[in-house]
Amino acid sequence: MTATALSVEIHLPLQRFSLNCSFQAQREAVVLFGPSGAGKTSVLDCIAGFRRPASGSITLGKRTLFSGETGENVAVRQRRIGYLSQQPALFPHLSVRRNIEYGLLDLPPHERDARVNEILERFRISPLAASRPAAISGGEQQRVALARTLVCEPELLLLDEPLSALDLSLKSMLLEALFDWQRERRVPMLYVTHDQQEAYSLSRRVLVMEKGTVIADGEPQQVFSTPANPERAALSGYENIFHATIEESHPALGTMTCRIASTDLLLESPLAHKGHGESASLAVRAGDILVATTPPTGISARNIIPGRIDSIEDRAGMVELRVLCGATAFLVHITRGALQTLALQPNQSIWLIIKTHSIQFLRS
Amino acid sequence: MIPPLLLSLKLALVTSTLLLVLGLPIAWWLAFTRFRLRFLVESVIALPIVLPPTVLGFYLLLQLGSNGWLGAFWQRFTGHTLAFSFEGLVLGSVIYSLPFAVQPFTTALASVDRRLLMASASLGASSWRTFWRITFPIALPGIITGFALSFAHTLGEFGVVLMLGGNIPGRTQTASIAIYDNVQMLDYATAARQSLTLLAISFALLILINAFNRSRNWRLQ
Numbered sequence: 001m002t003a004t005a006l007s008v009e010i011h012l013p014l015q016r017f018s019l020n021c022s023f024q025a026q027r028e029a030v031v032l033f034g035p036s037g038a039g040k041t042s043v044l045d046c047i048a049g050f051r052r053p054a055s056g057s058i059t060l061g062k063r064t065l066f067s068g069e070t071g072e073n074v075a076v077r078q079r080r081i082g083y084l085s086q087q088p089a090l091f092p093h094l095s096v097r098r099n100i101e102y103g104l105l106d107l108p109p110h111e112r113d114a115r116v117n118e119i120l121e122r123f124r125i126s127p128l129a130a131s132r133p134a135a136i137s138g139g140e141q142q143r144v145a146l147a148r149t150l151v152c153e154p155e156l157l158l159l160d161e162p163l164s165a166l167d168l169s170l171k172s173m174l175l176e177a178l179f180d181w182q183r184e185r186r187v188p189m190l191y192v193t194h195d196q197q198e199a200y201s202l203s204r205r206v207l208v209m210e211k212g213t214v215i216a217d218g219e220p221q222q223v224f225s226t227p228a229n230p231e232r233a234a235l236s237g238y239e240n241i242f243h244a245t246i247e248e249s250h251p252a253l254g255t256m257t258c259r260i261a262s263t264d265l266l267l268e269s270p271l272a273h274k275g276h277g278e279s280a281s282l283a284v285r286a287g288d289i290l291v292a293t294t295p296p297t298g299i300s301a302r303n304i305i306p307g308r309i310d311s312i313e314d315r316a317g318m319v320e321l322r323v324l325c326g327a328t329a330f331l332v333h334i335t336r337g338a339l340q341t342l343a344l345q346p347n348q349s350i351w352l353i354i355k356t357h358s359i360q361f362l363r364s
Numbered sequence: 365m366i367p368p369l370l371l372s373l374k375l376a377l378v379t380s381t382l383l384l385v386l387g388l389p390i391a392w393w394l395a396f397t398r399f400r401l402r403f404l405v406e407s408v409i410a411l412p413i414v415l416p417p418t419v420l421g422f423y424l425l426l427q428l429g430s431n432g433w434l435g436a437f438w439q440r441f442t443g444h445t446l447a448f449s450f451e452g453l454v455l456g457s458v459i460y461s462l463p464f465a466v467q468p469f470t471t472a473l474a475s476v477d478r479r480l481l482m483a484s485a486s487l488g489a490s491s492w493r494t495f496w497r498i499t500f501p502i503a504l505p506g507i508i509t510g511f512a513l514s515f516a517h518t519l520g521e522f523g524v525v526l527m528l529g530g531n532i533p534g535r536t537q538t539a540s541i542a543i544y545d546n547v548q549m550l551d552y553a554t555a556a557r558q559s560l561t562l563l564a565i566s567f568a569l570l571i572l573i574n575a576f577n578r579s580r581n582w583r584l585q
Contacts, residue, residue, distance in 0.1 A: 076482075
C-alpha cells in the first residue's frame with residue numbers, strides 16, 4: 001500500500017450550505033459525483049487553491065497545500081495541480097503551440113520543444129500547432145487544453161466536467177487518452193461529473209456528494225445500487241421508483257410479493273424486513289429491465305410483465321422506452337442495436353423481464 | 365526656442381508615457397482589488413473630468429509655487445520653481461489626464477476573462493508573468509486607447525496650462541495657448557493654421573487607434 005497521495009478535509013460556509021467534506025485518494029482515478037450545486041466545483045477550487053477553506057487541511061504527497069491550523073496556504077502556481085474545466089480557457093492571443101508550452105517556459109528550449117512535440121503527437125493536434133484558438137473547433141480546443149494541462153506533469157489532476165460540452169465519439173476518444181495518461185503516470189485524479197453513466201464507466205471509485213458532504217464512497221456498483229432514499233435513488237440513476245405494499249413474504253424462497261400502490265401489478269422482490277401490509281419504496285434501474293417481443297419461457301427471472309410501448313426516445317448512446325403496464329409506467333433503457341433487431345414500434349405489445357434482485361428496497 | 369506645436373507634442377508624449385507607467389499599476393489595483401472603499405479611490409481619480417481646469421490649475425499653482433510644499437521641495441533640489449516650467453506642466457497634465465488613462469486601462473484589465481488568469485496560475489505562472497504574457501496583451505487595445513486618449517487630451521489642454529505655465533513662448537506656450545494668443549492679437553491666419561494642424565493630428569491619432577484595434581479583434585475572433 002503506497003502512502004496516501006491526496007488527503008482532503010475542507011470546511012467552508014457557502015451560500016446555501018456548508019462544505020464539510022473529507023476524503024483520501026491514492027494514485028487512482030476517483031469520480032466526484034453529485035447533482036449540480038452539491039459543492040463539487042468548490043471542492044476542486046479549494047484543492048487547486050482558488051478558494052481558501054475556512055478550516056481543514058489539504059495535503060498532496062508529502063506537501064501540505066493548506067492547513068487551517070498553521071494558516072499555511074500554498075499559492076496556486078506552486079501547487080503543481082492540473083485543473084481543467086468545461087471551458088478550455090485557452091489564451092486567445094497565443095497559438096496552440098504557445099498555449100501548450102506556457103507551463104514549460106522555465107525549461108531550456110530544446111527540452112520544452114521536445115515535450116510539446118510529444119504531447120502534440122499524442123493528442124493528434126500537431127497540424128493545429130500554428131493555429132489560434134479561435135480558428136479551431138470546440139472539441140479541438142478542449143484537446144489542446146487537456147494537452148496544455150498534462151504537459152506540465154501535474155502531481156494531481158482536477159477535472160470539472162471537462163468533456164460535457166463535446167459529442168459522444170470525441171468524448172470517448174479524449175477520455176481514453178486521459179485515462180491512459182493517468183494509468184501511465186499513476187497520478188491521483190479527481191473527475192467531477194453529474195452524469196451517472198459517466199461515473200459508472202470512468203472509475204472504480206466514486207465519491208457521492210450532496211449539499212457539501214460526501215455521503216457515499218465506494219465502487220460504482222456498490223454506491224449506486226444501495227441508495228438510501230428515493231431522492232438519492234433518482235439521483236443515482238434509478239429511473240423507476242414505485243410505492244408498494246407487501247402482499248406476502250416467502251422466507252423459504254428468499255423473496256416477497258409486492259403490489260405497486262393502487263394497481264394490480266405484482267412484483268417479486270428480494271426478502272426484506274417488512275411484514276404483510278407494510279408499505280415500501282422499490283427502485284429498478286431502467287438498464288436492468290429486459291424486453292421481449294414474445295412471452296419468454298424457460299427463464300429464471302421471476303417478473304415477466306406484459307405491457308405496451310408508449311414512446312421511444314433516442315438518447316445519447318441508448319434508447320429509452322416508456323412502457324405502460326396497466327397504470328404503471330416503466331422506463332427501460334436498451335441499445336440502438338436491440339431496438340433495430342426487435343423492430344420495436346410505439347404501441348407494440350411487449351413483455352418486460354425483471355430479475356428479483358434487480359429490485360431494490362429504499363429506506364422511506 | 366521650441367515652437368508651440370512641438371512643445372504640445374512633447375508635453376503630450378511625456379505625459380501619456382508617464383501615465384502609462386503610473387496608470388497601469390493603479391488600474392491593475394482597481395481592476396482586481398476587493399477593497400470596499402475602491403469607489404472612493406475611483407472618484408478621486410475621476411475628479412479632473414468634472415472639475416473646471418482653472419480650479420485644478422489654481423490649486424496646483426498654489427502647491428507648485430515657492431510657497432507650496434511641493435514647489436519649495438522642488439526649488440531646494442533644482443533651484444527653480446515648478447510653476448511656470450515645463451516640469452510643472454507635466455505634473456499638471458498628469459493629474460489632469462489621469463482619468464483618461466486609468467479608466468480605459470481599468471476597463472480593459474477587468475474585462476480579461478478570469479478563467480484565463482486562473483489557467484495561467486495553475487500552469488505555474490507568477491502574477492508578474494501572468495500580467496505580461498496574458499493580461500497585458502489581451503488588454504492591449506484598451507491600454508492603447510487610454511494612452512491615446514491621455515495624449516490627445518493633453519494636446520488640447522488649455523486651462524491648467526494657462527494657470528500653471530502662464531504663456532511663456534518657447535517654455536510653456538503650448539499650441540492651444542498660442543492659438544488663443546493669436547486670436548487675441550487678431551492674427552487669424554496663424555490661428556487657423558495651428559488649429560488645422562491640431563485637428564489633423566488628433567483625427568489621425570483616433571483613426572490609427574481604431575484601425576489597430578479593429579484589425580486585432582479580427583485576428584482574435
